[in-house]
Amino acid sequence: MNPWPVPAPDLPADVHPALAATARAAAGAYGEARGRFTRAQLREEVADGADGTPTMRVDEIVEAAVAEAARAAGVNLLSEEAGFLDHGSAATLVVDPVDGSANAATGVPLSCFAGALVLDDRPVEALTTWFDTGRSWHARAGEPTPFRTTGRTALKGANVCLLRPKRGTEEAWLRVANQADRVRVLCTTCLEAMLVAEGAVDAFADPGSDTHRLMDLIAALVTVPAAGGVLLDLHGRPLTFDPDLTRRWSGIAAASPELADELIATILG
Amino acid sequence: MNPWPVPAPDLPADVHPALAATARAAAGAYGEARGRFTRAQLREEVADGADGTPTMRVDEIVEAAVAEAARAAGVNLLSEEAGFLDHGSAATLVVDPVDGSANAATGVPLSCFAGALVLDDRPVEALTTWFDTGRSWHARAGEPTPFRTTGRTALKGANVCLLRPKRGTEEAWLRVANQADRVRVLCTTCLEAMLVAEGAVDAFADPGSDTHRLMDLIAALVTVPAAGGVLLDLHGRPLTFDPDLTRRWSGIAAASPELADELIATILG
Numbered sequence: 001m002n003p004w005p006v007p008a009p010d011l012p013a014d015v016h017p018a019l020a021a022t023a024r025a026a027a028g029a030y031g032e033a034r035g036r037f038t039r040a041q042l043r044e045e046v047a048d049g050a051d052g053t054p055t056m057r058v059d060e061i062v063e064a065a066v067a068e069a070a071r072a073a074g075v076n077l078l079s080e081e082a083g084f085l086d087h088g089s090a091a092t093l094v095v096d097p098v099d100g101s102a103n104a105a106t107g108v109p110l111s112c113f114a115g116a117l118v119l120d121d122r123p124v125e126a127l128t129t130w131f132d133t134g135r136s137w138h139a140r141a142g143e144p145t146p147f148r149t150t151g152r153t154a155l156k157g158a159n160v161c162l163l164r165p166k167r168g169t170e171e172a173w174l175r176v177a178n179q180a181d182r183v184r185v186l187c188t189t190c191l192e193a194m195l196v197a198e199g200a201v202d203a204f205a206d207p208g209s210d211t212h213r214l215m216d217l218i219a220a221l222v223t224v225p226a227a228g229g230v231l232l233d234l235h236g237r238p239l240t241f242d243p244d245l246t247r248r249w250s251g252i253a254a255a256s257p258e259l260a261d262e263l264i265a266t267i268l269g
Numbered sequence: 270m271n272p273w274p275v276p277a278p279d280l281p282a283d284v285h286p287a288l289a290a291t292a293r294a295a296a297g298a299y300g301e302a303r304g305r306f307t308r309a310q311l312r313e314e315v316a317d318g319a320d321g322t323p324t325m326r327v328d329e330i331v332e333a334a335v336a337e338a339a340r341a342a343g344v345n346l347l348s349e350e351a352g353f354l355d356h357g358s359a360a361t362l363v364v365d366p367v368d369g370s371a372n373a374a375t376g377v378p379l380s381c382f383a384g385a386l387v388l389d390d391r392p393v394e395a396l397t398t399w400f401d402t403g404r405s406w407h408a409r410a411g412e413p414t415p416f417r418t419t420g421r422t423a424l425k426g427a428n429v430c431l432l433r434p435k436r437g438t439e440e441a442w443l444r445v446a447n448q449a450d451r452v453r454v455l456c457t458t459c460l461e462a463m464l465v466a467e468g469a470v471d472a473f474a475d476p477g478s479d480t481h482r483l484m485d486l487i488a489a490l491v492t493v494p495a496a497g498g499v500l501l502d503l504h505g506r507p508l509t510f511d512p513d514l515t516r517r518w519s520g521i522a523a524a525s526p527e528l529a530d531e532l533i534a535t536i537l538g
Contacts, residue, residue: 002469003416004402039419039468039469051517052366102428102451106468106469107464108453108464108466108469108470108472109402109404109467109469132402133378133402134399135378136272147272148453150308159371159375163445164446164451164452164453166449170443174434174439177433177434178436182371182456183433183454184377184433184435184454184455184456185452185453185454185455186453186455187451187453188453189410195376196375198376199308199375199376200271200308200375200376200377200378201377232406239535
């Protein structure tokens with residue numbers, strides 16, 4: 001068992017009630033699951049999700065709690081495992097109940113809830129909550145956040161997070177790593193994007209593996225620009241609301257447009 | 270400024286008073302420094318350490334607090350920046366005041382205090398404290414810890430942490446990464462070794478860059494074996510107490526001797 005507690009999320013007072021309720025439900029369910037199951041049990045693949053990837057037990061448990069909270073809040077839900085749950089609302093929460101599932105299962109303390117409120121296909125508000133500390137990042141589209149990116153414009157000497165290299169992306173990965181001053185691989189895109197937003201790192205990039213689904217990027221799509229940075233796809237594909245969970249993007253979160261452009265050019269070689 | 274708090278370390282009651290006092294002093298000084306200096310100021314290189322590497326402001330501030338606590342506790346101190354401080358005791362604390370200095374400075378929430386109590390050249394007790402949560406791992410040489418490694422014996426499918434690839438170690442790095450199921454780069458050796466000890470990951474390895482000083486590995490040298498794993502050097506050089514801080518090792522922490530051997534064979538190619 002993982003002995004460490006999962007605190008209640010520390011949320012600003014003005015978070016949309018449906019986002020707050022789902023974040024609290026996710027943290028509560030994850031904390032309870034850590035007390036009931038071993039690390040190996042949490043990691044076990046118990047189903048195939050609506051997005052076509054295997055569902056670990058930890059994903060299944062937390063998503064069930066999130067779906068129940070969304071239903072009680074009266075909003076639709078688009079989520080990794082369940083797909084689109086229509087509760088007859090004009091508002092839809094697009095949620096990654098557990099970002100960094102492998103970390104969450106085995107106990108690497110880097111995993112989070114990430115969600116965005118979408119009205120008429122437009123993401124208007126986002127919340128990301130780091131499970132192991134309760135730290136939360138909240139943003140509204142087009143409103144500046146109190147936390148800011150570093151504003152850095154050059155890759156040389158930058159401090160970056162990368163998705164792990166995969167077969168076919170090793171060379172692009174090493175090109176970025178060799179330019180950067182520091183490289184990290186935390187295996188939790190949503191949390192890494194928040195480190196960009198708060199100025200702890202200069203950028204996060206998927207060096208070309210097209211790994212991300214909408215719910216891996218949509219909270220960052222609201223939050224990183226509100227903090228002064230940018231969130232782009234490597235190939236310039238717009239990140240649009242779409243209940244088709246087989247779509248994938250290669251996400252780049254950067255402290256400035258110039259840094260994003262240099263990362264994209266370096267990855268594309 | 271980094272707005273997040275640094276809690277007081279959550280320590281077991283039976284930690285040696287000098288280890289407890291230095292861990293508390295480190296966390297207190299780091300928390301205060303986060304409130305007084307910007308991330309850029311904490312990262313600034315202000316001196317060259319006794320180990321031959323540049324000292325960031327965050328290192329200087331935390332080490333000063335640790336040195337004062339060691340003096341007050343009446344033990345000698347061997348530390349990264351100050352070198353050996355002889356306070357006339359038979360006991361020496363070997364301490365990394367801030368492991369993961371770049372993380373600590375910029376606010377990536379992965380940095381820790383790590384220290385070992387050495388009596389007559391023998392490390393007998395160790396304490397590692399993660400600054401951002403206060404979580405602590407305590408061990409006595411030869412006594413089993415309540416937390417345990419995963420016990421995993423095979424690299425294929427393992428869950429590993431690696432030091433970032435550097436020029437000359439890229440191929441070894443990719444050989445390990447391509448065998449493993451999950452790869453992470455957290456840039457904090459002492460904390461990554463504790464994730465091995467508590468069974469969150471199967472192994473941590475420096476793939477051949479000879480980066481580690483004694484204080485980067487000595488807490489793990491006590492803690493990982495007490496949790497059922499091993500702590501080895503890639504080239505079989507014994508990790509012995511030595512105030513000469515120019516010495517370097519290539520550390521491997523693994524859940525089992527078999528996994529350590531396979532990692533070493535894979536890295537050496």
